[in-house]
Amino acid sequence: MDFWTDPYLFLVNWLQELLVGWGVPAATSAFLLMLTGAFILAMGAMLFVLGLIWFERKIAGRFQDRFGPNRIGPWGIIQPLADMLKIFTKEHITPDGVDLVPYNLGPVLSVAAVLAVWAVLPFTLSLVGADLDVSVLYVVAIGGLGEIAVVLSGWGSNNKYALLAAFRSVAQLLSYEVPLVIALLVPVMLSGSLSLNDIVRGQTLPYVILAPVAAFVFFLTSIAEVGRSPFDLTEAESELVAGFNIEYSGLKFGMFYVADFLHAFTISLLFAVLFLGGWQGPYAVQYPMLGLLWFFLKAGVVYFIGVWMRVSFPRFRIDQMMAISWKLLTPLAIAAVILTALIAKLIPTDGILRTGSLLAANLLLAGCAMLALILNRKKKILKEFPLSAASGFSVKDVTGKTQRSAQ
Amino acid sequence: MTAWTYIGIFLAIALALPAAAIFISWLLGPKKPDPIKRSVYECGIETVGDTWVQFKAQYYIFGLVFLVFDVETVFLFPWAAAYNQLTLFMVLEAILFILILVAGLLYAWRKGALEWV
Amino acid sequence: MNAAQVIFILAAAITLFSALMVVSVRRMMHAALWLIVTLLGVAVLFVLLQAGFFAVVQVLFYVGAIAILIIFAVMLTRQVMSEKAPQLNRGWVAGLGVSAGLMVILALVLRNFPGSTATAVADPSAGNAVALGLAFSDPSGFAIPFEVASILLVAALIGTIYIALERKGGEQ
Numbered sequence: 299m300d301f302w303t304d305p306y307l308f309l310v311n312w313l314q315e316l317l318v319g320w321g322v323p324a325a326t327s328a329f330l331l332m333l334t335g336a337f338i339l340a341m342g343a344m345l346f347v348l349g350l351i352w353f354e355r356k357i358a359g360r361f362q363d364r365f366g367p368n369r370i371g372p373w374g375i376i377q378p379l380a381d382m383l384k385i386f387t388k389e390h391i392t393p394d395g396v397d398l399v400p401y402n403l404g405p406v407l408s409v410a411a412v413l414a415v416w417a418v419l420p421f422t423l424s425l426v427g428a429d430l431d432v433s434v435l436y437v438v439a440i441g442g443l444g445e446i447a448v449v450l451s452g453w454g455s456n457n458k459y460a461l462l463a464a465f466r467s468v469a470q471l472l473s474y475e476v477p478l479v480i481a482l483l484v485p486v487m488l489s490g491s492l493s494l495n496d497i498v499r500g501q502t503l504p505y506v507i508l509a510p511v512a513a514f515v516f517f518l519t520s521i522a523e524v525g526r527s528p529f530d531l532t533e534a535e536s537e538l539v540a541g542f543n544i545e546y547s548g549l550k551f552g553m554f555y556v557a558d559f560l561h562a563f564t565i566s567l568l569f570a571v572l573f574l575g576g577w578q579g580p581y582a583v584q585y586p587m588l589g590l591l592w593f594f595l596k597a598g599v600v601y602f603i604g605v606w607m608r609v610s611f612p613r614f615r616i617d618q619m620m621a622i623s624w625k626l627l628t629p630l631a632i633a634a635v636i637l638t639a640l641i642a643k644l645i646p647t648d649g650i651l652r653t654g655s656l657l658a659a660n661l662l663l664a665g666c667a668m669l670a671l672i673l674n675r676k677k678k679i680l681k682e683f684p685l686s687a688a689s690g691f692s693v694k695d696v697t698g699k700t701q702r703s704a705q
Numbered sequence: 706m707t708a709w710t711y712i713g714i715f716l717a718i719a720l721a722l723p724a725a726a727i728f729i730s731w732l733l734g735p736k737k738p739d740p741i742k743r744s745v746y747e748c749g750i751e752t753v754g755d756t757w758v759q760f761k762a763q764y765y766i767f768g769l770v771f772l773v774f775d776v777e778t779v780f781l782f783p784w785a786a787a788y789n790q791l792t793l794f795m796v797l798e799a800i801l802f803i804l805i806l807v808a809g810l811l812y813a814w815r816k817g818a819l820e821w822v
Numbered sequence: 823m824n825a826a827q828v829i830f831i832l833a834a835a836i837t838l839f840s841a842l843m844v845v846s847v848r849r850m851m852h853a854a855l856w857l858i859v860t861l862l863g864v865a866v867l868f869v870l871l872q873a874g875f876f877a878v879v880q881v882l883f884y885v886g887a888i889a890i891l892i893i894f895a896v897m898l899t900r901q902v903m904s905e906k907a908p909q910l911n912r913g914w915v916a917g918l919g920v921s922a923g924l925m926v927i928l929a930l931v932l933r934n935f936p937g938s939t940a941t942a943v944a945d946p947s948a949g950n951a952v953a954l955g956l957a958f959s960d961p962s963g964f965a966i967p968f969e970v971a972s973i974l975l976v977a978a979l980i981g982t983i984y985i986a987l988e989r990k991g992g993e994q
Contacts, residue, residue, distance in 0.1 A: 624814070
């Protein structure tokens, strides 16, 4: 094939022929190409984080009615690079009594667990790191390794606040993994495969239209898994001081920071793959490099929404967070799975009737959930202010809306 | 098999890159250990006694409920992957499976196992 | 000696070594961490057997849930940060004898088992998740064990909550 239609495949084939021409056996040349590709992908992801940090700081600044960084380089674009150089040369202060292996392994495993997800993402029609047939479960399993990294860091720091914060963080991660995994069942059902590549190819219509409730649950739980606002309790300054990374300085702390931003973008990529159609878009099949552009644009929009949420909402208390996960998101996800399973089987042929009924059922479910939330809130207000009903004030008075005179 | 080979290579590189970066940074940084710098952080006060933590049982209960629901969902993944080839009866079977576990969730909810104490 | 054999020997050696470390290190927390290494080694062995689904499920459950529960349990029952327990109790010679005898018996039984010395041919389509799903749902397949598994899970859930909350109520 031509260089212009698909530069990636062309390059891979050319390199393969070159190596075989030099006398390298075919298996070794494939191995060398895999090694090179993996290295480029990993380095690329880590360097991409610099751009993400700049994007977030600029956008957060604008939301807060100020410029973001704007001194170093045009629009402050070299700022993250300067920060990186600074953090590279800071002293590594190792406190007394730490357990060296867990303490040092924690940040490394944190970054590795996030990077490992990039190996299975389908970037274009032809560019997939590893086309696993169980990619969806692989992504969840790698999240489990990330939890272990948190435990290692918290325990290795020899600091009881770090340990407490690590356990709180793990409790939050565990609680939000349940609705995440249940919501993942819906794209798997609709596409009939556990492979991310097949899920992208199966989306003639993006699944966010067929399963908006599952998409919403997935988005919210992923934000909680990353630990961004409004779910960043374990990093709050007034709680448990900076969480499980209290005793880390210099680049080890920098690695947690990198892992945080990279994870936030990785979940945006996952959302784009699972619900927005991945690399699909105009001309993505004829010119696969355009697929890369569509993919990153979609992920960029989702990342922007994540930053928007971060700068807009106050953070949740730990009991509110747990209540949201177990009492709202898990039943919602389970109901979404049951509804999708029933409707998609009762109307098996693809078409406007199936799309319409799935969409209607999802909207009905969302409506019921909001009704339940409103009724629950009214019940809570009545419990807190029991006299308000008896003395003739309406519940709305307490929430500050309509007024009615007392009797 | 080549897919898993790639995963193995990628995991090795993903572990090696941050480790190499941290190593380079350790080489480049100043090394001036000092007893105050090396003391454990306790909001600015000296630590008294050994560092230990009394742990709430609630963490364990959350972990356990999570385990049960994780197992349930992983049982459902093969069913979901085979969804397009299933009959309505098989879908109802799996919905029965889910409903039994919803009953368990309701029990946990009513008993207060899902409260954060 | 091709690449798969080298990787197998490495993975098996790491698994066995960390299993040994689990039972012989002094601090419980370290034992839990070595257990995580053992479980990851077993996952690599699953991959070598072409059972990718089971490797991923192994990491998901064992490392992501059960190892964390074990760490929680270790934290819950002991002052884990400063803890040095004696490693061997008085009956260790008898224990060693019994385990060695058991290993010899098992090795003899397996050697006489038909087909145990043949090289296994891994079937790439056998560990397929879709096939597993069809087997679970098929009424003449494993549908009844599938439903019973859910009842078992709920029973475990109810049992643990009952015991744990009774204990919490008793303490208060």
